[in-house]
Each structure stands twice: as C-alpha cells, then as structure tokens.
Amino acid sequence: MNKITNHQLYRLIAAHFAEIIREPSVIFWGVVFPILMAWGLGIAFTQKGGVTAKLAIVKMIDRKDQNHETKLISLLTASSVRKDSSYSVVLKNEKLGDANLTFIETSWSNSYTLLKKGKVSVIIEDRATETRYHFDPANAEAKAAYALASGFAAGGFSSYGNNQSEIEPFTLSGTRYIDFLIPGLLAMGIMMACCWGISYTIIDRRSKKLLRRMVATPMKKSNFLLALITARFTMNVAEALLLFLFAWLYFGTKVQGSWPALIVLFIAGNIAFSGISILISSHTANPEVGNGLINAIVTPMMVVSGVFFSYHNFPEWALPVIQYLPLTMITDSFRSIFNEGAGLLDVWREALVLTTIGAVSFVIGMKLFKWY
Amino acid sequence: MIPQRMTDFEYIVEVRQVRKSFKEVRAVKGVSLMIRPGEFLALLGPNGAGKTTLVEMIEGIQHPDEGEIYIAGKQWKNHQHELHQMIGLSLQETRFMDKLTAYETMRLFASFYKLNAPRVDEVFQLIGLEEKKKAYVDNLSGGQRQRLALGVALLNKPKILLLDEPTTGLDPNARREIWNILLDLKREHNTSLILTSHYMEEAEYLCDRIVIMDQGNILGEGTLQEILALGGGHRSLDELFISLTGRHLYE
Ligand SMILES: Nc1ncnc2c1ncn2[C@@H]1O[C@H](COP(=O)(O)OP(=O)(O)OP(=O)(O)O)[C@@H](O)[C@H]1O
Numbered sequence: 232m233n234k235i236t237n238h239q240l241y242r243l244i245a246a247h248f249a250e251i252i253r254e255p256s257v258i259f260w261g262v263v264f265p266i267l268m269a270w271g272l273g274i275a276f277t278q279k280g281g282v283t284a285k286l287a288i289v290k291m292i293d294r295k296d297q298n299h300e301t302k303l304i305s306l307l308t309a310s311s312v313r314k315d316s317s318y319s320v321v322l323k324n325e326k327l328g329d330a331n332l333t334f335i336e337t338s339w340s341n342s343y344t345l346l347k348k349g350k351v352s353v354i355i356e357d358r359a360t361e362t363r364y365h366f367d368p369a370n371a372e373a374k375a376a377y378a379l380a381s382g383f384a385a386g387g388f389s390s391y392g393n394n395q396s397e398i399e400p401f402t403l404s405g406t407r408y409i410d411f412l413i414p415g416l417l418a419m420g421i422m423m424a425c426c427w428g429i430s431y432t433i434i435d436r437r438s439k440k441l442l443r444r445m446v447a448t449p450m451k452k453s454n455f456l457l458a459l460i461t462a463r464f465t466m467n468v469a470e471a472l473l474l475f476l477f478a479w480l481y482f483g484t485k486v487q488g489s490w491p492a493l494i495v496l497f498i499a500g501n502i503a504f505s506g507i508s509i510l511i512s513s514h515t516a517n518p519e520v521g522n523g524l525i526n527a528i529v530t531p532m533m534v535v536s537g538v539f540f541s542y543h544n545f546p547e548w549a550l551p552v553i554q555y556l557p558l559t560m561i562t563d564s565f566r567s568i569f570n571e572g573a574g575l576l577d578v579w580r581e582a583l584v585l586t587t588i589g590a591v592s593f594v595i596g597m598k599l600f601k602w603y
Numbered sequence: 604m605i606p607q608r609m610t611d612f613e614y615i616v617e618v619r620q621v622r623k624s625f626k627e628v629r630a631v632k633g634v635s636l637m638i639r640p641g642e643f644l645a646l647l648g649p650n651g652a653g654k655t656t657l658v659e660m661i662e663g664i665q666h667p668d669e670g671e672i673y674i675a676g677k678q679w680k681n682h683q684h685e686l687h688q689m690i691g692l693s694l695q696e697t698r699f700m701d702k703l704t705a706y707e708t709m710r711l712f713a714s715f716y717k718l719n720a721p722r723v724d725e726v727f728q729l730i731g732l733e734e735k736k737k738a739y740v741d742n743l744s745g746g747q748r749q750r751l752a753l754g755v756a757l758l759n760k761p762k763i764l765l766l767d768e769p770t771t772g773l774d775p776n777a778r779r780e781i782w783n784i785l786l787d788l789k790r791e792h793n794t795s796l797i798l799t800s801h802y803m804e805e806a807e808y809l810c811d812r813i814v815i816m817d818q819g820n821i822l823g824e825g826t827l828q829e830i831l832a833l834g835g836g837h838r839s840l841d842e843l844f845i846s847l848t849g850r851h852l853y854e
C-alpha cells in the first residue's frame with residue numbers, strides 16, 4: 232500500500248516524463264536540434280580561414296591591337312589550371328589559409344547575369360593595356376575578391392605571401408566562435424525547454440480540461456507543478472549533458488572555470504525560467520494565445536541576449552536592459568565559467584538574481600493561476 | 604416548497620437557490636434540487652440550458668454567485684478533501700494525456716486516492732476495457748475514451764456520481780452496457796447519480812427522476828409519467844417542451 236510507485240508525486244513525475252520522452256518531436260527539438268546547430272555553426276565559423284572568390288573576366292580586344300592578347304588573361308593562361316572557360320588559381324598560405332580564386336571568362340552581358348545571380352562578385356574588364364575592376368564597394372566579399380585578384384595580377388603567386396612571421400594565429404582555448412556559441416546554446420536550451428515544456432504543457436492541459444479534471448480529485452496542486460518542473464529539469468540536465476558531450480568530443484570544448492559554479496548557475500537558470508513559465512501559463516486556456524505569449528517572451532531574448540553574437544553591437548542605451556535579461560545573465564555567466572575560468576565567487580550574484588526572478592514569478596503566477 | 608435541511612442526510616445532495624452568471628450570460632437562474640441517497644437523477648435540456656454549469660457547481664469546480672450547495676451536509680468551502688473522496692465525476696469533454704496508456708492514466712488517478720494496482724485492474728474489468736490497457740489514450744476510439752473517463756470516475760467507489768453526457772456519441776450497445784454498469788452500482792452500493800443527457804430513453808431507463816432545464820431554469824421535474832402529465836398529458840418530452848416554451852427540445 233505504501234509502495235513509492237503508488238505515491239501521487241511519483242505517478243505524476245512518471246506521467247510527465249513519459250509524455251516528454253514519448254513525443255519524438257520533443258527529442259528532436261530538445262536534443263538533436265541544438266547539436267545540429269552547434270555542429271553547423273561551429274563548422275561554418277571555426278574553419279581555417281580559407282577564402283574562395285569567384286570573378287567574371289571579360290576580354291576586351293582593341294581594334295588596333297594585332298596579337299589579341301590581354302593583360303590578366305595572358306597571366307592566367309600561363310600560370311593557372313584552365314577548365315572550359317574558367318581559370319583556377321590557388322594562393323597558398325599556411326597561416327591565413329589558402330585563397331581559391333576562380334576567374335570565369337565570359338561576355339560582357341553574361342557577366343552581369345552571373346553577378347545578379349550571386350555567382351560572381353566582381354566583373355573584370357581585361358584589356359591589353361589595363362585591367363579594370365567593377366564591383367560594389369559596400370560588399371565586403373567583393374572587396375576581398377578585388378584585393379586578391381588585383382594583387383595576383385600585379386605580383387603573381389607571391390602577392391598573398393606565405394607563413395608571414397608577423398601573423399600570430401590565436402591558439403588560446405576559449406577564443407574560437409564555437410567556444411562562444413556552446414555556453415549560449417546551453418543557456419538557450421534551458422529557456423526553450425522551460426517555456427515550451429512547462430508553459431505550453433500547462434496551457435494545453437487547461438484547454439483540454441485535464442487540469443480541471445485533476446483538481447476535482449484529492450490530488451495536491453503543488454504536487455502537480457512540482458512533478459512537471461522536476462520532469463522538465465531532469466530532461467534539461469540530459470539535454471545539456473548531451474550537447475556538452477558532443478561539443479567536448481567534436482570541438483574539444485572545455486570548462487576552464489569551476490564545475491560547481493556551472494551547476495549552481497544551471498540550477499538557478501532553471502529556477503528562473505520555471506518560475507517565468509508558470510507565470511506565463513497562469514491564466515490562459517487558449518493554446519494560440521499561449522503560443523503568442525511564449526514567443527513574445529522567448530524570441531526577443533533569443534535575439535538580444537547574445538546567444539549567437541555579442542550584444543555589444545546594440546546601442547549603448549539598450550545594454551543595461553539587455554544585461555539584466557534572464558537569458559543574458561545565464562549566457563554571460565556560462566561564458567565566463569567556460570572561457571574565462573570564472574568560479575562561484577564571480578557568478579553568485581547572477582545566480583541569486585536568477586533565483587529571485589524565478590521565485591517572484593512563481594509566487595505571482597500561483598496567485599493568478601487558474602486551475603479551472 | 605423547499606424542505607428544511609436535514610442533518611441525517613435525507614438528501615445526499617442539496618442545491619438551494621443557486622445562481623451563476625458569466626458576464627452578461629445568466630447560465631443558472633436560481634435552481635434548487637434535492638437528491639436522496641441511491642437516487643438516480645437525469646438533467647435534460649437543450650444546448651446552453653445550464654446543465655454543465657449546474658453540475659460543475661455541485662462538483663466544486665465552479666462557484667455559485669448566490670445560493671448554497673450541501674453534499675452529505677457539507678459545503679465545498681471547508682470540506683474539499685472529504686468531498687473529493689466522496690464524489691466521482693466525468694466532465695463533458697476531457698482529453699487525458701495523449702501519450703499515456705489507458706492503464707497509466709488510471710494508475711495516475713488512482714494514486715490521487717491512494718489506491719493501488721488491484722483496484723485499477725478491478726475497474727478495467729468493470730468497464731470492459733481490459734484489452735486496451737496498454738493502448739495510448741491517443742489511439743483509443745471516442746467511445747473507449749468515454750469508458751476510460753467513466754472508469755476514472757468509479758475508481759474511488761464514489762457515493763455520488765456526476766456524469767456530464769457520459770454516453771454521447773456511443774453506439775446503442777455500448778450505451779446499454781454503461782447503463783447496466785451504473786444500475787449495478789446502484790443495486791450494490793446505493794450510489795447516487797446525477798447525469799446530464801440529451802437522450803430521453805437514457806433518462807427513462809436509468810433514472811428515478813427527470814429534471815428538465817431550459818435557459819438556466821428548471822421547467823419541470825418528476826418521473827417520466829409525472830412530467831408528461833404536466834400541463835395536461837403529452838405523448839413525448841418534446842411535445843411537453845413545445846407546450847412549455849413554444850420550441851422543440853432538440854431542433
Ligand atoms: N466559462 C464560461 N464563460 C462564459 N459563458 C459560459 C461559460 N460556461 C458556460 N457559459 C454559458 O452558460 C450557458 C450554459 O452553458 P452550459 O455549458 O451549462 O450548458 P449545457 O446545458 O451544459 O449545454 P450542452 O447541452 O451544450 O452541454 C451557455 O449560454 C454558455 O454559453
């Protein structure tokens with residue numbers, strides 16, 4: 232009779248947990264998606280700095296010129312690999328990464344078609360006496376292509392240099408983009424999992440009249456919420472561990488600071504967003520309204536809290552607000568623990584503020600909470 | 604007209620002059636009802652008559668704006684825990700958790716009453732859903748879900764059952780099976796029942812007394828014969844309803 236498996240808290244946690252793990256989309260969005268994102272973004276921004284540039288080249292022959300030679304094309308014919316009408320040039324550089332230039336020889340009108348389709352960024356007008364470059368100076372990619380191509384035209388293969396002694400590539404750990412990204416993804420995972428996993432579940436249950444049915448029994452209301460939060464938290468731990476494991480094995484991500492600090496902050500972050508989730512879901516029984524509410528909370532934070540790129544690009548006046556958003560506090564503290572070696576003493580204030588945000592939201596949420 | 608409140612529970616449920624409005628909609632306009640232990644009562648009436656609102660007030664889910672409700676002499680305000688133990692209910696529409704099995708759903712609700720697996724097995728047998736124990740709620744048919752909801756209502760062997768349209772959408776055989784389950788409960792446990800329905804034959808077959816509601820009021824109550832005799836002899840409830848309101852009971 233007193234077996235733990237008969238206890239309502241046990242049954243509630245088991246039920247919520249079963250519901251999470253039996254929903255394939257939950258596993259996808261919670262586990263697979265963050266890993267894919269880390270992998271994709273990590274690869275895209277962490278590769279050795281190789282460059283590829285594609286340029287259109289148009290041969291302009293002056294009528295009086297007898298031998299039909301133009302400047303750049305003669306150089307390319309002599310020194311590059313030619314395939315059909317395109318020439319490839321590889322400028323080797325160990326420190327900067329190789330620069331791969333492709334010159335596509337074409338007509339004047341076709342060169343503009345290629346430009347509009349984004350297949351080339353620069354059009355080169357090549358004559359026997361001079362070479363002209365047409366491109367948009369506001370386009371950084373085109374500017375880089377111009378610099379490389381004009382350098383090659385003037386100085387050949389040595390123009391890009393090799394193994395320059397004045398260049399010192401970063402070797403410090405914690406300075407790559409992936410090191411910036413992983414703490415952000417971990418923080419975002421907490422927010423997403425709580426807001427969708429707790430808020431949406433509550434609103435959905437309310438709309439299906441299941442909350443109403445449950446509180447028409449001797450079930451303790453606190454047990455219901457405790458179970459929902461516990462199941463979600465357990466799942467969040469698993470999701471975070473899997474993401475970290477992937478980052479550690481694949482990118483060699485390391486925690487330079489203190490693990491206890493990381494754990495305290497992880498818990499504080501979960502408390503903050505669990506409280507916020509209860510508050511969001513306290514009143515509405517309409518899943519569409521709920522959807523809007525959750526998006527209204529989650530999307531701005533995802534954009535401004537510096538998960539993917541630094542929020543220091545935002546205007547000065549916005550920074551004080553941004554810095555105290557819960558997601559920003561988690562992201563910043565995670566980053567300082569991962570990359571700057573921070574310990575408990577460096578992040579206890581954030582942990583305290585996050586816990587307070589969670590507790591206050593929870594209390595207000597409970598005051599407003601509609602079970603029926 | 605309304606008898607004095609008894610302390611020895613001549614009435615297991617007493618509803619006295621209860622009113623309930625939602626903004627400008629007056630859903631229940633001063634209704635009184637008395638139900639004896641072991642009595643089966645049917646609430647009949649068109650959509651929006653106020654049946655669900657009335658039943659949910661008795662269940663303690665909604666709170667009357669005015670009037671009093673006593674269950675076994677107790678009010679919801681101070682006796683939630685005891686009253687929850689005493690009643691069993693099914694709402695007009697509840698979706699249980701999609702990804703739980705029927706068995707897990709029943710175990711979950713059983714745990715609220717501190718009941719264990721043997722009682723859950725007993726209830727599955729009672730409602731004849733044993734072969735669907737392992738099926739996800741998601742995959743149950745509408746009728747099977749209603750049986751599950753009935754099973755959940757019966758878990759704690761309630762003294763009072765409140766069922767809001769428990770057989771709507773069921774096939775005639777399934778409906779008759781549920782009627783027989785309910786009649787057995789009455790015979791063996793002296794259970795009281797308040798049931799809302801749109802089926803006259805259900806009210807006639809199951810219930811000792813029929814209450815007809817319309818627009819938040821009780822139009823008439825009694826046995827089927829008594830009700831038909833109201834206003835001088837009608838052949839059907841529909842005919843009676845037309846003579847009382849000028850409208851069909853169900854269009
Ligand atoms: N939560 C609510 N908010 C606003 N109006 C409500 C609410 N619940 C019920 N009503 C209104 O109260 C009236 C009575 O509704 P109720 O659900 O009690 O009818 P019912 O007799 O159960 O009808 P049905 O046969 O369709 O189930 C209806 O006009 C309905 O629109």
Ligand SMILES: [Mg+2]
Binds near residue numbers: 654655656695767
């Ligand atoms: Mg109803």
